[in-house]
Amino acid sequence: MKKKMIAIGFEGSANKIGIGVVTLDGTILSNPRHTYITPPGQGFLPRETAQHHLQHVLPLVKSALKTAEITPDEIDCICYTKGPGMGAPLQVSAIVIRVLSLLWKKPIVAVNHCVAHIEMGRIVTGADDPVVLYVSGGNTQVIAYSEGRYRIFGETIDIAVGNCLDRFARVLTLSNDPSPGYNIEQVSMIVLGSGS
Structure with a gap:
């Protein structure tokens, strides 16, 4: 029986640090993560987030290795978010994976955060050649695959939708736990439900 390829991936581009262990066919073996929560009304700064x-x-x-029930010897490669994202938090993951790569003698795979989101969506939906509206904390873009790579065909020129929601939540002094957008939605349902 052929051994399944296993990758461990590190994502730390913003206020969440997460580590996923997955097989080549997309089976998630573990996915522990921890979110940096600031007091309501405050954003997160790169240094404190790092x-x-x-x-x-x-x-x-x-935790990731224990939940996946594997040892480092069973891992085939170490992946990490190279960018885009906040510099200081990204640097933490980059340093950790470089050390683990040397200790475990595993190759490193750098991953573009935006492309990873798009590829996950492609896998989940089965889409072959999607045109994507990519909306995140730092990006609002129309992206499609063309001439061998993903290309941006349009984007906001002022503020990304996610960043706008983050700022609006801070003005309302809402928590970023679990996320500013979710908390805005909850408050709006309360207000709309009360007829205020």
Whole structure:
């Protein structure tokens, strides 16, 4: 029986640090993560976010391996978010994976955060050649695959939708737990439900 290829991936481009263990066919073996929660009305700063990631990354590695019921010897490659994202938090993941790569003698695969989201959507939907509206904290773009790579065909020139929601939530002094957009939605349902 042929062994399944297994990858461990690190995502730390913003206020969440997560580690996923997956097989080549897309089976998720584990996916522990921890979110940096700031007081309501406050955003997260790169330095404090990086300190959060540094504090939680090693326990998350242990948790990911334990939940997946694997050892480092069974891992074929180590993936990480290279960007885009916040520089300091991204650097934490990059340093950790470089150390693990040397310790475990595994190759490194750098992943573009935006492309990873698009590829996950392609896998889930079965789409072959999608045109994508990519909306995140730092991006609002129309993206499609053309001439061997993903290309941006249009984007906001002022503020990304996700960033707008984050800022609006801070003005309302809403928490970023579990996310500003979700909390805005909950407040709006309460207000609309009460007829205010």
